[in-house]
């Protein structure tokens with residue numbers, strides 16, 4: 001039986017690690033505040049905006065504050081995967097483009113996700129401890145999103161509209 005060439009495999013892996021350092025995902029570095037961000041049709045008091053910007057915007061807006069280690073691959077790929085995934089589900093920078101039913105639904109989901117401690121993602125709060133929500137911040141977000149969701153009435157004609 002042929003011996004496994006561990007040395008070659010090792011060099012191969014090192015070469016791959018070096019090569020991927022030169023690949024940079026384009027990154028989420030647009031403006032979080034746009035003409036279609038959530039503030040234009042929904043009342044967002046400062047107390048709420050501060051929490052959203054600190055704890056949610058890295059994954060749910062058009063602008064991520066990247067940590068230095070995002071330049072190290074494959075960590076950068078991993079971070080961008082979460083950012084893209086988060087934005088696909090909810091992007092505060094594009095919120096006003098959502099159909100009315102989706103607008104209401106997303107606000108309801110914010111209350112749910114926060115209430116169940118599902119957001120912000122725990123891996124993230126582990127590294128960025130200032131993004132972890134206190135009881136008080138959770139209540140502020142939950143009350144705000146529930147209130148704003150309740151203000152939106154989806155007309156019958158749009159109830160079956162696809163996002």
Ligand code: HEC
Nearest residue numbers: 055056058059082085086089090109110113119120121124
């Ligand atoms: C580190 C990235 C990250 C942060 C920070 C983050 N999220 Fe998320 N969020 C995601 C990802 C990824 C998903 C989609 C997958 C999932 O549901 O777990 C998601 C999903 C959601 C959803 C569900 C949307 C849907 O329609 O399914 C809501 C609501 C949400 N996040 C709200 C928040 C709020 C509010 C905050 C801040 C308090 C926050 N998120 C912080 C990454 C993040």
